[in-house]
Amino acid sequence: MIHTQRWIVWLFVGPAVFLILFFLTYPTLMTIVRSFYGKGTQIFGSTATLVGLSNWKFVFTNPTMLAALRNNALWTIVFTICTVTCGLLLAVLLDRVRYEKVVKSIIFIPAAISMVGAAVIWKFVYAYRPVDLPQIGVVNALMVACGKEPVGWLIERPWINNLALIVVGIWIWTGFCMVIFSAAYKSIPEDIIEAARTDGANEWQIFGKITLPLMTPTIAVVTTTMIVQVLKIFDIVFVMTHGAYDTEVIASRMYKEMFSFYNYGRASAIAVVLLFLIAPVMIFNIRRFTRQEEKCA
């Protein structure tokens, strides 16, 4: 422990604490308050009047908002299940082959690039042209090669286009899940698995009765991380469809309320919805940390 004057302590922690209070704590509280005030871009100016719960009513009754909430739910379920399952599958299968490293790098690369870049990549993959012209997008070229009509993947509402966008998210995040699962999988002691094998367990039993239970804590962490990421999904939707054709999500809806309709009241209420959805994770993190500290002390 270092004992020193108080001003030196604050020299170290002061700048960070100030920025965190200014950029995160103060605005979080203020946004909650602002969600009870009306339209306009003032925070508490003359045009922002107290409107009670009407922004909240808007959030949970307006058809576009309901579509956004539905899409976010779809994103959360499909994206989380697919990234976690694919990541786990890859981690376990790759451990058994010699070209593990190369494949891992390839699957992980999308995590390095921006979602805007990924959006351009996939917009081209989904490119649509009428059936009499040569197809330039891979997916529709495959469709035509199989004797089917090309599909407007980003236009067919409400399932095809939303799922097409979710695929982009899965492409970006599976590598992340794979890398974490792979590290956890390799840390399982070899002799446990060998012992089970000698006792006559087959590979499926080993996976279900040994591997999976031992990896449960890791799966929990990865799953919550994916949920936090997917709830705030914005870039992919904003760049690829701008929320058109029923592809709006919570974050893109909030952006529009802010910058297209200048309604900070509604935008605030939408943001608070995101906060509520993520709040359990915040509490979970805090509790996990307090428990860790108690263990160390």
Added chain:
Amino acid sequence: MSFKCLMVRFPIHLILLSLTAAWLVPTLGLFVTSFRSPQDIFGSGWWTVFANLFDLDQFTFTNYMQVIAKEGLGRSFFNSLSISVPATLLSTFMAAMAAFGFAWMRFAGRKILFLLLIGLMVVPLQMTFIPILPIYRWLGLSGTFPGIWLAHAGYGLPLSTYLLYTSISRVPPDLLDSAAIDGASPMRIFCSIVIPISFPALASVFIFQFLWIWNDFLVALIYLGAAPKVAPVTLTVANLVTNRGQNWELLTAAAFVSMALPLLVFLSLQRHFVRGVIAGAMKG
């Protein structure tokens, strides 16, 4: 290898190779297309180049020259650098200072501030834009580099501080104590003991912050706007998608320019990079 073994192994290889192909093909398509002329792009699928790959006349650098010079992507590349490098340095340095303070000093409010920091790690940034934006306009910070440096530093601090705290709090206490007994000031201890010892952690945090800021779209969209003088690559590429949606020769080249640096970092610093990306995923 026996026949039975082969039969068991075959599905595994098939699954892995098809997944690899599915992951590789989209990026490959972008890369190939960025070197083709607009006529070729619309005349035939990009995969047809593999029919006669060594006919180099079918490839061109024109698209890159055009996006870099005429579409302002060259400028944006330097904007992105001018945003990410100072912002990353600022936030990593402040986070290291704070982590040292939280780990090795005792002060009023230490515990509650640290719990606040942990809670704020995953706060959706959407919660913060509305109250900050008027203040930024009033201070003249919106649309400026210092404004976005501070914003990125603030948003990155909870996670960076937490990550550095976990490694800095593991520095052997004896080392710090003996330095203190020798009369070294806290600043001295921080610079000549703590920083060198926790260098690997600092490198990971630096890489994750750098990539996060380089790849950021939302924060730049809110605080900077798309004025060519300040817009980073992500904003410029997104604008191209809006304004030149069918000019695939430009979009693909532009997207590739925006991805070049992260890919370079990935290929050269893979180990740190993986740790950095994993760390960054926890961010709100």
